[in-house]
Amino acid sequence: MSFPWAQHYAPKHPVMQWLDQRLPVPRLVYNAVGAGYPVPRNLNYFWNFGVLAGAALGIQIITGIVLAMHYAANGAIAFDSVEQIMRDVNSGWLLRYAHANGASFFFIVVYIHIFRGLFYGSYKAPREMVWLLGVVIFLLMMATAFMGYVLPWGQMSFWGAQVITGFFSAIPVVGDPIRIWLLGGFAPDNAALNRFFSLHYLLPFVIAGVIILHIWALHIPGSNNPTGVDVKGPQDTVPFHPYYTAKDGFGLGVFLTLFALVLFFAPNALGHPDNYIPANPLSTPAHIVPEWYFLPFYAILKAFTFNFLWIPAKLWGVMAMFGSILLLFFLPWIDRSPVRSANYRPKYKWFFWMLVVDVLVLGYLGQAEPTVLVVLGSQVCAAYYFAHFLIILPIISRIERPLPLPNSITESVLHGEKAEAAPFGTQTA
Amino acid sequence: MLRLFGPLIAPIVGLGFIAALILAIITASYESEPATAAHEFHLHPKPLHLASDGMLGKFDRQQLQRGFQVYKEVCSACHSARLVAFRDLSEIGFTVPEVKAIAKNWATEVPSVNPETGEPATRKALPSDYIPSPYANETAARAANNNALPPDLSLITKAREGGAPYVHSLLTGYRDPNTYRNEKGEALPADAKPSANLHFNPYYANLNFAMPPPLVADGQVSYADGTKASVDQMAQDVSAFLVWTAEPKLENRHRTGVAVVIFLLIATTLAYFSYQNIWAGRKH
Numbered sequence A: 001m002s003f004p005w006a007q008h009y010a011p012k013h014p015v016m017q018w019l020d021q022r023l024p025v026p027r028l029v030y031n032a033v034g035a036g037y038p039v040p041r042n043l044n045y046f047w048n049f050g051v052l053a054g055a056a057l058g059i060q061i062i063t064g065i066v067l068a069m070h071y072a073a074n075g076a077i078a079f080d081s082v083e084q085i086m087r088d089v090n091s092g093w094l095l096r097y098a099h100a101n102g103a104s105f106f107f108i109v110v111y112i113h114i115f116r117g118l119f120y121g122s123y124k125a126p127r128e129m130v131w132l133l134g135v136v137i138f139l140l141m142m143a144t145a146f147m148g149y150v151l152p153w154g155q156m157s158f159w160g161a162q163v164i165t166g167f168f169s170a171i172p173v174v175g176d177p178i179r180i181w182l183l184g185g186f187a188p189d190n191a192a193l194n195r196f197f198s199l200h201y202l203l204p205f206v207i208a209g210v211i212i213l214h215i216w217a218l219h220i221p222g223s224n225n226p227t228g229v230d231v232k233g234p235q236d237t238v239p240f241h242p243y244y245t246a247k248d249g250f251g252l253g254v255f256l257t258l259f260a261l262v263l264f265f266a267p268n269a270l271g272h273p274d275n276y277i278p279a280n281p282l283s284t285p286a287h288i289v290p291e292w293y294f295l296p297f298y299a300i301l302k303a304f305t306f307n308f309l310w311i312p313a314k315l316w317g318v319m320a321m322f323g324s325i326l327l328l329f330f331l332p333w334i335d336r337s338p339v340r341s342a343n344y345r346p347k348y349k350w351f352f353w354m355l356v357v358d359v360l361v362l363g364y365l366g367q368a369e370p371t372v373l374v375v376l377g378s379q380v381c382a383a384y385y386f387a388h389f390l391i392i393l394p395i396i397s398r399i400e401r402p403l404p405l406p407n408s409i410t411e412s413v414l415h416g417e418k419a420e421a422a423p424f425g426t427q428t429a
Numbered sequence B: 001m002l003r004l005f006g007p008l009i010a011p012i013v014g015l016g017f018i019a020a021l022i023l024a025i026i027t028a029s030y031e032s033e034p035a036t037a038a039h040e041f042h043l044h045p046k047p048l049h050l051a052s053d054g055m056l057g058k059f060d061r062q063q064l065q066r067g068f069q070v071y072k073e074v075c076s077a078c079h080s081a082r083l084v085a086f087r088d089l090s091e092i093g094f095t096v097p098e099v100k101a102i103a104k105n106w107a108t109e110v111p112s113v114n115p116e117t118g119e120p121a122t123r124k125a126l127p128s129d130y131i132p133s134p135y136a137n138e139t140a141a142r143a144a145n146n147n148a149l150p151p152d153l154s155l156i157t158k159a160r161e162g163g164a165p166y167v168h169s170l171l172t173g174y175r176d177p178n179t180y181r182n183e184k185g186e187a188l189p190a191d192a193k194p195s196a197n198l199h200f201n202p203y204y205a206n207l208n209f210a211m212p213p214p215l216v217a218d219g220q221v222s223y224a225d226g227t228k229a230s231v232d233q234m235a236q237d238v239s240a241f242l243v244w245t246a247e248p249k250l251e252n253r254h255r256t257g258v259a260v261v262i263f264l265l266i267a268t269t270l271a272y273f274s275y276q277n278i279w280a281g282r283k284h
């Protein structure tokens, strides 16, 4: 698709030729993730995470569909139906723990994937659309995970739903009617549980659709790489298959091993004990915290304690929380530096790591008890988060002097070893 | 469009966020809150080692049976275990006739319908029944417990921070509020002392616990296997039993996990060598 030297699909078997002329699905696969997609030869392990995110989605869809065969979306029996899955359904405990921890691993992988993009400037031209679709996927994932967490109808499910839908009541005048309309009642109940289940089943397939667009958009310019330098010729690339299928196979093995360790030996470590208490609208938990992957955003939400410009603090908090993600849509136009990879951006590199630390600290503060220090910390970190994108990035992309870029990917890889310069894939070992 | 408006809207709204935060920081009052008694006197659970711990952990069935005995003879007077069926007890080593006898002789009968009149009635439990609550409903439970509600114990070791060690510490953690000293040697302030019907227990989050000490004397139950029934032993055994009620598939999970991880390590090693092989001699 992307480069003139891409290998062409040439089926040898008559059945495949017959199929290719009528419905060229094998050709599509060949061009998308087969030998027909040329990829920079110098990708490091951070480029494994896209495939891993796809694998995580696959795990969620398969375990989710089987869970849905046993789960009952009814406030009176939802909790018990999940316990039934854990106790009486064959390997139900495995399905349920795989799905619950699968969501966490999905987010771990996607967060690394996103920060990879931030470090190597993958959001910049000509890959803006890839980035924008990625942010859409992230938003859909958050909605899916939130609604999934409500389904077991434990205390955190119920109170999490209460708090999150409560955001809407921060909107002046129309807020409360919207909230009641969304929930189908004054508080989360059967109506809410049923619609959440319906949407929780739907959204992963919407995500799958957007992923297809994401990859389509990626294949127009082709993958970025750790130098951020454009592909100049055939010597810079290798065919996706077998080179990156092999590397992704190894990466998948490492991912699944780590996943299995948590799933089988610490399956509740990432969850909250209160969700093993059935939902009780009359008893509010001591402190309500969302799942770990929402904590940085939760910290931003809670950091706003000042009614500024006649807008109540709560509304500022809600706007900032959504704003912190929506901001990412603007990133390709905020960062004007023409250099992609942070490896050649001595100043940006520092601020990138500052941002990583900032987000980790926000995550920690999101679950801490709101003492004076914790609130102050989240205010400083939340302000830094916005300052990173809106003040620091525009300034450094102006004043920074990038390091000299390599002339090509191959040059950076080979350091002058000519013998290696023949195009990969055309060589036989 | 984006090229035109993006650079305008984002900074204005975003700088608003920063301004609101800076004002919040400047205008906040920074008096530190006084430390509460709950803060100063609350203890983390004591360590508890059970056979089911760790990656290769298995249940000690002898201990689970002792723990069941404690649950049956002491805790079940106030606590249900509604997710555990009597038949499940065969998994911890009771024989089928034993299970039938346990169900039949259970102190509370299970709800049923009089076959002649259709009136609500009760009958003796069957192995397929779940361990019932001793109370007819929440109101009855509260009425019998000074308005506190004894929670169902099926999931308790997963539903509390600290798990089984927490339950063990709680059961053995009752102290005399008048003589108790914390690590710093401080006595409990008067306003933190338990009111009537509450019991001082430093392992409980707010120190004042509505459950009267259930395990009070050595030998409160007599174990068939000859184990000495000290208060600590009974507390350990019932905690172990409650690990099983919360996670009956734990052994299966550990066993499957070991096999899966070994398989994945081998598969990953092979995948690594095939990756190295395919890229052999190619710089990247």
Ligand code: HEM
Binding pocket: A057, A060, A061, A062, A063, A064, A065, A066, A067, A068, A071, A082, A096, A099, A100, A103, A106, A141, A144, A145, A146, A147, A148, A149, A150, A151, A152, A200, A201, A203, A204, A205, A207
């Ligand atoms: C984007 C992919 C998905 C994410 C991030 C996700 C996330 C979650 C989460 C966090 C939970 C709560 C787990 C717990 O605490 O027990 C959950 C539950 C559930 N999900 Fe998903 N899910 C995804 C896809 C799916 C799909 C495709 C289905 C079905 C077609 C599904 C069906 C269910 C069901 C039935 C439950 C309730 C059972 C339970 O609590 O274990 N999920 N999901």
